[in-house]
Amino acid sequence: MGVRTPEQFLDGLRDDRTVYYRGQRVKAVPDHPELGMAARHAAIDFQLAENPKFRELAVYREGGDEYSAYYRIPRNAKDLMARSKLIETATTAGATLVILVKEIGTDALFALQRVLARNGDVTGLGRVDAFYRKCRDRDLALAVAQTDVKGDRSKRPSEQKDPDLYVRVVEKRHDGIVVRGAKVHTSCTPYVDEVIVLPSRTMGLGEEAWSVAFAIPVASPGVHLYASDYLHGSDDPFTRPISTNHKMIETLTVFDNVFVPWERVFFVDRPDLAGAAALTFVEFHRFTAVSYKLPLLDALVGAGIAIARANGIDHAGHVRDKLTWLVGYAETVRGLTELAALRCEVEAGVAYPHVFTSNMAKWTFARDFHKALETVQDLAGGLLVTGPSGMDWESAEVRPVLEKYLQGAWPTDRRLAMLNLIGELSTRLYGGYQALLAVHAEGSIEAEKLAMFRAYDPGRAFSLALQLAGLKND
Ligand SMILES: Cc1cc2nc3c(=O)[nH]c(=O)nc-3n(C[C@H](O)[C@H](O)[C@H](O)COP(=O)(O)OP(=O)(O)OC[C@H]3O[C@@H](n4cnc5c(N)ncnc54)[C@H](O)[C@@H]3O)c2cc1C
Incomplete structure (x- = not known):
């Protein structure tokens, strides 16, 4: 061992x-x-x-x-x-x-x-x-x-x-x-x-x-x-x-x-076991999935904040609004992931993540991931797809031009490094891969909603509505 x-x-x-x-x-x-x-x-x-x-x-x-x-x-x-x-x-x-x-x-x-x-x-x-x-x-x-x-x-x-x-x-x-x-x-x-x-x-x-x-x-x-x-x-x-x-x-x-x-x-x-095995696996796997989405969300949040500073727009009202949305989205997924563990169901001595909450975490992540990509792309600007290559940057002839003209509130080297990270996360092959993963991997968005619907116990809410309407629960 x-x-x-x-x-x-x-x-x-x-x-x-x-x-x-x-x-x-x-x-x-x-x-x-x-x-x-x-x-x-x-x-x-x-x-x-x-x-x-x-x-x-x-x-x-x-x-x-x-x-x-x-x-x-x-x-x-x-x-x-x-x-x-x-x-x-x-x-x-x-x-x-x-x-x-x-x-x-x-x-x-x-x-x-x-x-x-x-x-x-x-x-x-x-x-x-x-x-x-x-x-x-x-x-x-x-x-x-x-x-x-x-x-x-x-x-x-x-x-x-x-x-x-x-x-x-x-x-x-x-x-x-x-x-x-x-x-x-x-x-x-x-x-x-x-x-x-x-x-x-x-x-x-x-x-x-x-x-x-x-x-x-x-x-x-x-x-x-x-x-x-x-x-x-x-x-x-x-x-x-x-x-x-x-x-x-x-x-x-x-x-x-x-x-x-x-x-x-x-x-x-x-x-009789096929469906149960399929479902139980994805139920456990979605908790794993949201756990491994967290660094991606932190990277987008961090890159959003950094590029706003690099471009000199971090004090603008609309930028604060967008960053607040981005932070709220990422922290909601993190909070739901923790809650799925805290609400776990222990069966035969094994703890299973709470089904409704882990699906909700995964659905929240998937539903708004493209909006998160749009947000950082919005803050970053068009250089994400029109910027220079590594060979340009290494060229003694080209680099001084880039340094002069592509600076923002940050010098060009730091600004380009952040733009290139955002490009990788949102516009290049890796970004496309992650965007598709968000929609389909670990089950599609529809599969998550279906799992939430199945797992939700309407008892408390339904009883309250009946009570407020003066109806008996029979
Ligand atoms: C990068 C990546 C890694 C993955 N890794 C793994 C892995 O390691 N192991 C693994 O087993 N799987 C893995 N998956 C598979 C992933 O779980 C599937 O992509 C997902 O289940 C969707 O299946 P699909 O691609 O066949 O699309 P489909 O199921 O064909 O979905 C396409 C669309 O059709 C709809 N649809 C499908 N069937 C019906 C129906 N009967 N009625 C109505 N609508 C329907 C869906 O809701 C969706 O809108 C991975 C996927 C990706 C993208």
Whole structure:
């Protein structure tokens, strides 16, 4: 039992996993220019455990043992707050980009434990527990493949033209199952050890084959990863201060007749568990999500204040008004995140974030994120998309011109550095990535509203309204 070093984590990725990038099979993930950068970004979760400043937060001690604090089962609100702080700290070290390789997998494991315990599924629970201990003791990195490719959204899995548009069981053997199909948008898959596969929706009778949850090493025969190049080629640290060093990569994750031994199958043929597993995972994951959005919001607030000063507009009435809105938005998300931990529900000794409040935190974040981007863009001005490159800045001929003409209330070097940060956060590839993440990742805005509606207990408000109207509550 223990924690791995970043080097051990990266070395563990040198196996025969099947990863494609820009049409080419990747030989060794850590050596690949783009995937390697993403893997080194993921290694931040391991670096924190080594850093004396963060060790207390990142490493949990239980008796004589110690393991990564991500694997610590939260028992109360304080533990959930500590988990949130760890996720926020790691994301800050990742320059506003979530690390995710331990965050999301532990969300899935805690959710599976809850669903199987509630349903008294002793076999499934035993398998989840054994898998959890293995991951914890070996300090493994995990991805979660939940979102199916889904085909025609108006049709159920069993109604699709091609039954593989949702991952399904195609064969059962004495020693395990064989699965086929594809998941999409799976974060970090090329540079983790294991992938946990969950259903993405509720299932009905007749949809037993699609009602399956399991875990499989990424380097398993038949697991084929097709990596997105969306964040490809950030090579100018002057204009892209974040994405030249930090990157997360998603895959189309294909299961081409993959054998999964029984001890790795958490449930199968259980339409009654599919929806519960899907929902319980996202409920836990949205708390993680809002925790890792906080550094991004702080960065936007800080950049908004700084650029207002750099442009000499910080005393203008409309600027104060915009900054007040921005601060209020960010602090509302932070406050709701803390409240989701404080209002936690403890079940079988495990603390789960409050469902209504974490969804409200995530919805508040997502609903107004584009307005926050608009606000900092408004304060920054047009140079976000018309400004000079790093090569201009390095040029002895060009730089004096820039220094003379692009100064504001701050000198040009400081003003451009802040403009370039805002450009990265709001107008360039990384900004677009974060903007799309806000709308879709960890569930869409509609999914959050639906979860809030389901979780809200109208009793108190309804009774008060009846009482004020002089009506009986019958
Ligand atoms: C950067 C990024 C990282 C991600 N990482 C992961 C990950 O690690 N693991 C994972 O499993 N997933 C991941 N996701 C997936 C994420 O949760 C999904 O993007 C999200 O669930 C939306 O799914 P979709 O992209 O298929 O869009 P869709 O579900 O197709 O949504 C598009 C629109 O259609 C609507 N819609 C969809 N179905 C219906 C319907 N039946 N009736 C009416 N309206 C409908 C939606 O509300 C939305 O407005 C990630 C996504 C992103 C963008």
